[in-house]
Amino acid sequence: MKVDGKHFRSIWLEPDGWSVGAIDQRRLPHEFVVARLTNVGEAAAAIRAMLVRGAPLIGATAAYGMALAMREDASDAALARAYEVLIATRPTAINLKWALEEMRTVLRPLAPSSRGDAAYARADDIAEEDVAINQGIARHGLSLIEAIAARKPGEPVNVLTHCNAGWLATVDWGTATAPIYLAHDAGIAVHVWVDETRPRNQGASLTAWELGHHGVPHTVIPDNTGGHLMQHGQVDLVIVGTDRVAANGDVCNKIGTYLKALAAHDNGVPFHVALPSPTIDFNVADGVTQIPIEQRSADEVTHMTGRTADGRIETVRIVPDGSPVANYGFDVTPARLVTGLITERGVLKAERAALAAAFPERIAAAAE
Amino acid sequence: MKVDGKHFRSIWLEPDGWSVGAIDQRRLPHEFVVARLTNVGEAAAAIRAMLVRGAPLIGATAAYGMALAMREDASDAALARAYEVLIATRPTAINLKWALEEMRTVLRPLAPSSRGDAAYARADDIAEEDVAINQGIARHGLSLIEAIAARKPGEPVNVLTHCNAGWLATVDWGTATAPIYLAHDAGIAVHVWVDETRPRNQGASLTAWELGHHGVPHTVIPDNTGGHLMQHGQVDLVIVGTDRVAANGDVCNKIGTYLKALAAHDNGVPFHVALPSPTIDFNVADGVTQIPIEQRSADEVTHMTGRTADGRIETVRIVPDGSPVANYGFDVTPARLVTGLITERGVLKAERAALAAAFPERIAAAAE
Numbered sequence: 001m002k003v004d005g006k007h008f009r010s011i012w013l014e015p016d017g018w019s020v021g022a023i024d025q026r027r028l029p030h031e032f033v034v035a036r037l038t039n040v041g042e043a044a045a046a047i048r049a050m051l052v053r054g055a056p057l058i059g060a061t062a063a064y065g066m067a068l069a070m071r072e073d074a075s076d077a078a079l080a081r082a083y084e085v086l087i088a089t090r091p092t093a094i095n096l097k098w099a100l101e102e103m104r105t106v107l108r109p110l111a112p113s114s115r116g117d118a119a120y121a122r123a124d125d126i127a128e129e130d131v132a133i134n135q136g137i138a139r140h141g142l143s144l145i146e147a148i149a150a151r152k153p154g155e156p157v158n159v160l161t162h163c164n165a166g167w168l169a170t171v172d173w174g175t176a177t178a179p180i181y182l183a184h185d186a187g188i189a190v191h192v193w194v195d196e197t198r199p200r201n202q203g204a205s206l207t208a209w210e211l212g213h214h215g216v217p218h219t220v221i222p223d224n225t226g227g228h229l230m231q232h233g234q235v236d237l238v239i240v241g242t243d244r245v246a247a248n249g250d251v252c253n254k255i256g257t258y259l260k261a262l263a264a265h266d267n268g269v270p271f272h273v274a275l276p277s278p279t280i281d282f283n284v285a286d287g288v289t290q291i292p293i294e295q296r297s298a299d300e301v302t303h304m305t306g307r308t309a310d311g312r313i314e315t316v317r318i319v320p321d322g323s324p325v326a327n328y329g330f331d332v333t334p335a336r337l338v339t340g341l342i343t344e345r346g347v348l349k350a351e352r353a354a355l356a357a358a359f360p361e362r363i364a365a366a367a368e
Numbered sequence: 369m370k371v372d373g374k375h376f377r378s379i380w381l382e383p384d385g386w387s388v389g390a391i392d393q394r395r396l397p398h399e400f401v402v403a404r405l406t407n408v409g410e411a412a413a414a415i416r417a418m419l420v421r422g423a424p425l426i427g428a429t430a431a432y433g434m435a436l437a438m439r440e441d442a443s444d445a446a447l448a449r450a451y452e453v454l455i456a457t458r459p460t461a462i463n464l465k466w467a468l469e470e471m472r473t474v475l476r477p478l479a480p481s482s483r484g485d486a487a488y489a490r491a492d493d494i495a496e497e498d499v500a501i502n503q504g505i506a507r508h509g510l511s512l513i514e515a516i517a518a519r520k521p522g523e524p525v526n527v528l529t530h531c532n533a534g535w536l537a538t539v540d541w542g543t544a545t546a547p548i549y550l551a552h553d554a555g556i557a558v559h560v561w562v563d564e565t566r567p568r569n570q571g572a573s574l575t576a577w578e579l580g581h582h583g584v585p586h587t588v589i590p591d592n593t594g595g596h597l598m599q600h601g602q603v604d605l606v607i608v609g610t611d612r613v614a615a616n617g618d619v620c621n622k623i624g625t626y627l628k629a630l631a632a633h634d635n636g637v638p639f640h641v642a643l644p645s646p647t648i649d650f651n652v653a654d655g656v657t658q659i660p661i662e663q664r665s666a667d668e669v670t671h672m673t674g675r676t677a678d679g680r681i682e683t684v685r686i687v688p689d690g691s692p693v694a695n696y697g698f699d700v701t702p703a704r705l706v707t708g709l710i711t712e713r714g715v716l717k718a719e720r721a722a723l724a725a726a727f728p729e730r731i732a733a734a735a736e
Contacts, residue, residue: 028688029687029688029689029691030685030688193694194691196566196669196686196687197592198564198566198590198591198592199590201686204686204687204688204691205686205687205688208687208688208691209688209691211691212688212690212691218691218692219691219692219693219694220669220670220687220691220692220693220694221669221693221694221695221696222566222567222591222623222624222669222695223566223590223591223592223624224565224566224591224622224623224624224627224699225623225624225694225696225699226627227624227626227627227630227699228623228626228661228696228698228699228700229696231626231656231699231700254592255590255592255593255596256590256591256592256593256595258595258596258599258631259592259594259595259627259628259630259631260627262595262627262630262631262634263626263627263630266630288599293596301564301588301589301590302588303674304672304674304684304686305684305686306671306672306684306685306686307684307685308682308683308684308685309683309685313684314676314682314684315676315677316672316673316674316675316676316681316682316684317398317674317675317676317677318564318569318572318573318672318673318674319397319564319572319573319576319588320396320397320398320572320573320576320577320580321397322580323397323562323572323576323577323579323580323586323587323588324586324587324588325587325588325589326561326587326588326589326593327589327590328589328593328596328597330596331592331593331595331596331599332596332599
């Protein structure tokens, strides 16, 4: 998507044909800084330090990390080492494991002399596949936005989103944002309510940043606000991303998503979840009871980082000394509250039968 | 309630018998500073600058402000001037207007020579009446907590609250916190989930502070967390305060309250609202459609104030430059989601008939 008129992806091959460029997302929204990754150690550090984040982007970064490793040393030992270094960066990211196994499967059978080129080719493909999936989500989600736009000519379609399921979390387009960007680029008036998404504020710092730089009208709101807006007809549609969808259609996503789903249900607002199909986990029968919820560092709740009036980046404590905090990273929205799942193969009902019919190869693989 | 073992109210008459002490709430939670108010201008400034906040405390401060005015000049002109100065401090606070009219009604018929003592006496009474109301709420709410404690011996009763309806917002005890303090002081194990309450963070900065200093076990959570906790049986009871309750039992409270009420309803968790009866507005028939919702300054959303590692108080920007924000101060929870209204006269159903039966004199006054 665009940053001040120029098209960017979140990760790319530099014109030199081998080094990898990426946006340093730790500096957003206050500074736009591009990092250059030149070896597997730098790629691993970028993932570990969250210079890149978002499951699809982590996968693509890991793939390019393997390519950088093969460029320097394409031996079996180097391949194994690169895999180990990269898999250790973020223990729970499913796309990370998938991308690394994919790279290893492609590279292992090859002679070392062929591995460098093959690694770059497969890494490029992994990035392009992510973009293609998100474009599929964009097309299917667009029809939902078009239908609402047709009912209220001359008025913008108001979409509420939570956290950052934007292009910064993927290679391009994003998941929840993909239909929004496509609608905006097609000339449909869209306005996005952006939940700030405490405690890490990915909504305020990333989603608002990317929407603003692409030119999509939006308004940042505290996470507390969505219910009031829906109660007063100011939200036409909710679209969120997801970290994992269970076989029964239960949706695990950033903490607070469930509250917005409840408000949408209470006010008759459609609640959609955008998901690339790799996010479906057919091995989890029931999301609410079976998906473990990660508890994260207290610092994310007790401290806040931002820019002072004179331009310094400072971190301040906002919770009294001695008050314990809890920091659950995700919650699970029951399928009964989900209007539809926007996948690259269409908008599906949030239920096992619909998911199985659309992705038969995935359910077959899960049964193995 | 207690601050590190010593009993405090939020406002008090100093031992000199005329000047007024108050906790400077702008400095919390990072510093505990007591202010001394010595004239009506200082009292007005304290309200305007939010050195004191919370409707009942604002009312008491205004009453003492009138007393300070009468001490210096008890003429009719000074009485009128003091009223004007104080009423202009916070345009929408209902208790402010009530307290000032009460003071004027008492003072006007008196000879100037009697007004000073009468003003202090009535201001003291207004403060004591607030404490008495909150103690009534405490007693009635205690029975709810005791009933839950009886069902889970050996385990703490988990109460979730939103914003600060604590003793700092009143003269003492608070409203939502009153039953919690009484239960804790009675030896019942209580644990409070404290919503941080963006954007002004009154939960993290005030409720957590006061619970911690009184010794009540508590955990600060992002506002996004309550749904997940309720879904997993970690909340036994929600108690919140309110700014205004409509005749039909709809509850206006800090933005985000409605989302917690939805989550409580979805998970069978009792959702109670603690209210001093002056909060009931029989002139509003339907809260959801008729209560106007104040929109507040964007700064509250875009900026955050806290303490740096080296002890400085800094304000940082957390939203990208150029991203618009919306800041709705309150939302309205429909009566159908409210399990009960904890008043000084008992726990009532959130419906017109129950409110009218408990407060017949209020409904009669509203009909005039």
